[in-house]
Amino acid sequence: MLKLSRPPRLVFGIVSVVFFLAAWEVIAWSGLLGSSVPAMFTTLSHTFEFLGQANSWAVIGETVAMALSGLLLAIVAGVALGILIGLSATVRHGSKVIVEFLKPVPPIVILPVVVLVLGPTMGMGVFLVFIGCVIPILVQTAAGVVDTDPVALDSARSFGIGKLETTLKVVLPSAMAFIGSSIRITAPIALVVAVVAGLFGGGPGLGRLLMRAASSGQQTEVFSIVLVAGMLGLLFQSISVVAERRVLHWHPSQRVEETR
Template sequence: MGDSRLLKWGTGALGALIALGVWQLAAAGPLAGSPLPTAGEAIGELARLVVTPEMWAATWDTVAMALLGLAIATAAGVLLGIGVGVSPLAMHATRVPLEFLKPIPPIVILPVVVLVLGPTAGMGVFLVFIGCFVSIVVQASAGVFDTDPVAKATGQSYGLSRGEILWSIVLPSALPYIGTAVRVAAPTALIVAVVAGLIGGGPGLGQSLVQTQITGNQPRLFAYVLVLGILGLVVQGLSQWGERRLLHWHPQYRKQVS
């Protein structure tokens, strides 16, 4: 187990080094006259950027919007998903509207949200909520609906109430669906939070990207891109770790946790 994990991390690090090498060669060679800085220049600017309070304040604004919007979307999505999933009529009645709304990006309502809420953190939180809510509802309702009917019938035969069956049988059965939905939604929340600043003028790293682009400081612009990439890796890693810990009892995750 330890060797396979080390191999995975080593392969990932090697891939990152190769990508940086290709970037360096391209920027110093064929693209030498373009605005693209070399990897060395961007990394050097990143080293100077990480000691500035402005970068950490912008990072915190982005992470706070993403986390708060994701938390609200998870709570509301799971509750609505349970309500939909326990009723076959509601499940079939809402399937088409939910599947229709799921691929629509929150960016389409950005002008209206900015007009109502302004370029604020609340605008970013609302957009993150919209971007994550529907997919969580779809997955939670599917998990509840797909609960093994034999398990529910067994609970009824032991005299469990509907509430006890929901808590002891249905919710554990739906947790893998919900965990997957939240894991997939976590990077989406980060992306939407950045877009809220990039296009909507809200606080955070998106706004920092726009301001840096206006000044024409290309190395700093790409340093911010590196910050976003690192932040995305952290969010993805934490969401996967949280999913494994939450579902350590599930057969799919036992070997990964042990």
């Protein structure tokens, strides 16, 4: 299998971006999709103007605050509940129906109920992000706990190590790779749900701004906001990947990833 060094990967990434922008410009000027697609250069110029306004950064900050707050709450609750479920077969079997029921339910399904109860507020967005992220983190954490090496557990018991210390020094490190991957996966999801909370729930942030622009027919504004949201998603993904590598630098999974 051909392995690519970092410079070629970067070059291929730049080429793909250039190709995408060129295709966008061709589609806009050719009118293949009608007049609904603004020109690429016009959209990029408007995006830079958007980012140069203080009000825009306040809106971006609201979206980021909702995403991070909900994600942090989901991490705390998901890891704690995942450890409890993974350690106890009784709790695991007792909670299986509830977890399996909630796994396929997207946050947008309960959006009307949450808006009805909490209103179009920041708290509504944080709660939706929490709901969208906590189940994947919980499931992955529980799987990591169950996957703990039984020999390591038996060794801890033979040395008379208590349950709490065994959990902290044996079980939790074993599950860290599962927890890290779940956080890396849910970080972009948190941003998506935060935008959706404003787009369909009227919450503050980029989603509300996007809905207003779409309702008033401001096509360039719509594309600019989508670009900003995409850049935020890329930032969230990159930060989560770097954080996972830094925290789990000692784990074999990270050494395998570095050799690919």
